[in-house]
Amino acid sequence: MERSVLRTRTHPNLVDHLEAFVTVHEAGSFSAAARVLGRAVSSISYSVAQLETHCGFELLSRGSGQVSLTERGRAVFAEARTVVDNARRFSAHARLLESGEETxxxxxxxxxxxxxxxxxxxxxxxxxxxxxxxxxxxxxxxxxxxxxxxxxxxxxxxxxxxxxxxxxxxxxxxxQLAPYCAATHRLASVKGPVPAGAFQAERQIYYIGDPTIDVERVGRVFSTDIWTVDDVEQIRRLVLAGAGWCFGADFTFEEELAKGKVRRINCADPKFHPVRxxxxxxxxxxxxxxxxxxxxxxxxxx
The missing domain is CATH 3.40.190.10 (Periplasmic binding protein-like II)
Incomplete structure (x- = not known):
């Protein structure tokens, strides 16, 4: 009973022992692991032995200068590797914080x-x-x-x-910003620069990131029919579907512009083409x- 209780406790040097175990398997030998970790071979052997005692079974098979995982060793290796990786990340994070660098x-x-x-x-x-x-x-x-x-x-x-x-x-x-609409939209069929008044009669689709705000960008609303959306991709899809027009930049509809699915509308009013x-x-x-x-x-x- 006492031995069973002891095994539920975390060994005080568990991370060091797990690191030795993981490195022995990955490096292929105790001596190679010692070189990788900068420790003596005897220290690596001691760590693995202590870990095996803690577990209550062998983790590595030793023989003819080579080591391999036992069946139970294979069963716990992934968990051991995760613990070691997390410990190394923790140490790296702590070093950055100590040096004053954000993470x-x-x-x-x-x-x-x-x-x-x-x-x-x-x-x-x-x-x-x-x-x-x-x-x-x-x-x-x-x-x-x-x-x-x-x-x-x-x-x-x-x-x-x-x-x-x-x-x-x-x-x-x-x-430079500009209005965009689907190639099938009425605004796309207007010849020459589109007058500012034409936009008032067409639905404008507008980004709103906060439901308590009615208008996000002062001076960027030009229609009496406005739909507001809090997702840029949804705005793109609505414009492609012909539901309305929106302000954007060429990168917003780069692929669709190249395929002729979307038009960049040229307006006679410079307010529709602000440079930011x-x-x-x-x-x-x-x-x-x-x-x-x-x-x-x-x-x-x-």
Whole structure:
């Protein structure tokens, strides 16, 4: 009975013993495992023996200089490997925290922000900071600044003409917005520049990220018939189905434009083709840390 109770307790050096066990199997021998871990062979042998005593059965078959998993060793190996991997991730995380480097970056992304630029920056950032965790959240201008001020997000990828005085930004390009509709839509059949009045009679499909907000972007509503949606992909599908028109950028309908399924509408009124700066924004009182600065640099690369 006493021995059974003891086995339910966690061994004080369990992670070290599991690491030795896993490494012996993966390296192929006790001596190879000792070289990998920078420990003496006797220390590796002791760890495996202690682990086997703790388990109550042999994990490795020894013979003629080679080792292999026993049947029970195979049964527990995957769990042992997971524990060791998690312990190594924990140690790496702790080292980063000790050095003052963040391990998570929470980024708000304007729904009209060019995704090709963002994706390129994310790939480069991920290759440089393999243990950092990125969290992306869709947003829009009317809620973005409030979200940043509340401190739940680190940066914002914004497409805007101006930023609030309590924010700081680094711009790295421009994007022109325009109205888009399906090739079968009435607006697509208008010859020459479409007059602004023609849009008023057609349904506008509009992004709304917060049900308490009626209009997200000041000056971007031009119709008396408005549908609001909180999902960019759903807006794309509605436009493709001919349900209405929306503001966007060429990347929003890149494939459909190439296939002739969507039209970029040319309007005589320049308000329908605004040019906006694209860049990274953060609160003045919370400047980017090491990860944030690195991410910004990748975003600014052409």
């Amino acid at each position: 998570r970056l929470r980024v708000l992304v304007d729904v009209l922000f060019p995704r090709q630029r963002l994706n390129a920056a994310l790939l480069a950032f991920g290759a440089r900071h393999s243990r950092a965790r990125i969290q992306l959240f869709n947003s829009s201008l009317n809620s973005m600044w409030t979200d940043l001020r509340q401190g739940e997000y680190d940066l914002a990828m914004a497409l805007t003409g101006a930023i609030p005085s309590d924010m700081e930004a680094r711009a790295f390009g421009e994007e 700066n694209i860049g990274v924004v953060w609160p003045l009182e919370r400047p980017p840390g090491i990860l944030g600065k690195s991410f910004i640099e990748f975003c600014c690369k052409p």
